[in-house]
Amino acid sequence: MGFVTKEPWLDDDEQKAWRSYLLMNRTLETHLERHLQREFGLSKSDFEILVNLSESESGRMRAFELSRSTQWEKSRLSHHLTRMEKRGLIRKEACESRYPEIAITEQGLAAIKECAPAHAARVREFFVDVFGPERLAVLGEVSDEIVATIGKHCDTDCPPEVRGTS
Amino acid sequence: MGFVTKEPWLDDDEQKAWRSYLLMNRTLETHLERHLQREFGLSKSDFEILVNLSESESGRMRAFELSRSTQWEKSRLSHHLTRMEKRGLIRKEACESRYPEIAITEQGLAAIKECAPAHAARVREFFVDVFGPERLAVLGEVSDEIVATIGKHCDTDCPPEVRGTS
DNA sequence: CCGCCTGGGTTGACACATCAACCAGACGCG
DNA sequence: CGCGTCTGGTTGATGTGTCAACCCAGGCGG
Numbered sequence: 001m002g003f004v005t006k007e008p009w010l011d012d013d014e015q016k017a018w019r020s021y022l023l024m025n026r027t028l029e030t031h032l033e034r035h036l037q038r039e040f041g042l043s044k045s046d047f048e049i050l051v052n053l054s055e056s057e058s059g060r061m062r063a064f065e066l067s068r069s070t071q072w073e074k075s076r077l078s079h080h081l082t083r084m085e086k087r088g089l090i091r092k093e094a095c096e097s098r099y100p101e102i103a104i105t106e107q108g109l110a111a112i113k114e115c116a117p118a119h120a121a122r123v124r125e126f127f128v129d130v131f132g133p134e135r136l137a138v139l140g141e142v143s144d145e146i147v148a149t150i151g152k153h154c155d156t157d158c159p160p161e162v163r164g165t166s
Numbered sequence: 167m168g169f170v171t172k173e174p175w176l177d178d179d180e181q182k183a184w185r186s187y188l189l190m191n192r193t194l195e196t197h198l199e200r201h202l203q204r205e206f207g208l209s210k211s212d213f214e215i216l217v218n219l220s221e222s223e224s225g226r227m228r229a230f231e232l233s234r235s236t237q238w239e240k241s242r243l244s245h246h247l248t249r250m251e252k253r254g255l256i257r258k259e260a261c262e263s264r265y266p267e268i269a270i271t272e273q274g275l276a277a278i279k280e281c282a283p284a285h286a287a288r289v290r291e292f293f294v295d296v297f298g299p300e301r302l303a304v305l306g307e308v309s310d311e312i313v314a315t316i317g318k319h320c321d322t323d324c325p326p327e328v329r330g331t332s
Numbered sequence: 333c334c335g336c337c338t339g340g341g342t343t344g345a346c347a348c349a350t351c352a353a354c355c356a357g358a359c360g361c362g
Numbered sequence: 363c364g365c366g367t368c369t370g371g372t373t374g375a376t377g378t379g380t381c382a383a384c385c386c387a388g389g390c391g392g
Binding site: 009010013014016017018020021023024025026027028031071116117120121123124125126127128130131133135136137138139140142143144145146147149150151153 | 175176179180182183184186187189190191192193194197237282283286287289290291292293294296297299301302303304305306308309310311312313315316317319
């Protein structure tokens with residue numbers, strides 16, 4: 001064994017960087033997620049929804065808008081919203097246009113107001129500050145390039161939900 | 167609304183870079199994962215296990231070794247291994263030492279041999295090549311720094327499973 | 333010998349994601 | 363009108379991850 005992934009596809013330096021990246025990613029993600037979960041009882045998904053709602057003008061959005069800005073598939077969104085409603089973080093309220101609007105509740109607002117600073121502080125400590133301004137700027141650029149590259153590629157041979165929406 | 171996450175915690179440039187990174191991450195991950203899943207019927211998790219097994223000397227490892235190298239918690243690993251065994255990708259075989267060894271099967275070996283090149287090619291196309299050698303090297307360094315930083319932080323106040331194992 | 337801890341591993345309950353199927357209204361077109 | 367089809371949204375089945383509890387053997391102090 002030991003030969004399978006060693007084909008000329010990725011040379012040693014590339015392998016190493018890629019694996020460092022993967023590890024960093026997982027480490028950071030699990031750290032942030034566990035922090036949110038344990039200190040505030042919110043999952044990453046909850047957080048994402050609440051951020052979007054709280055950044056909207058009125059604190060209320062249609063589900064498909066959330067679906068657009070989070071890039072979740074609609075069924076995931078639907079399931080998660082019903083769970084969040086059960087926990088009192090959001091409310092689905094009827095409006096004239098047949099489809100319910102998703103509104104953040106007092107409780108949801110309180111939750112995100114409480115946890116956002118702590119979360120941001122962690123992002124700063126473990127990510128932003130370690131990068132430093134110049135390297136961070138570079139990362140931002142490369143990230144956009146990668147998203148664009150994948151988007152371009154998918155225009156031709158992928159199912160619709162991956163394609164760029166911005 | 168719109169004020170919650172705008173506290174002085176992350177300034178505009180930082181926000182932007184962070185969100186670009188998050189988006190890139192999600193996009194890349196889902197793209198790679200869907201590719202593996204649709205072309206080869208393997209999940210990212212399956213792939214990770216198979217890579218580890220195929221890179222070992224004998225194609226067989228104890229579960230706790232897998233747990234160390236993947237950094238999964240043991241229950242996740244146990245669940246996933248039983249599922250993989252049901253699908254014929256691995257086998258748990260008894261050995262002298264009370265605990266079973268996890269062995270990759272012919273089928274599992276065939277699966278990873280088939281998909282590894284295609285996967286690596288995609289990593290190259292969408293990640294390695296977009297970065298380019300210099301920026302990629304930088305990313306590798308920063309990644310290691312971040313992992314180290316989180317590791318250091320967790321030595322003092324985190325549950326054991328996050329702490330560095332290398 | 334006993335009690336107790338620790339390490340490797342499994343199990344069950346539950347939260348979450350994904351897929352395919354479905355529903356209802358709107359829109360277009362013959 | 364009748365028909366297909368698109369969009370916004372829900373539902374159920376199934377696969378996956380997480381947490382806490384447990385099991386069992388080995389070691390160790392009494």
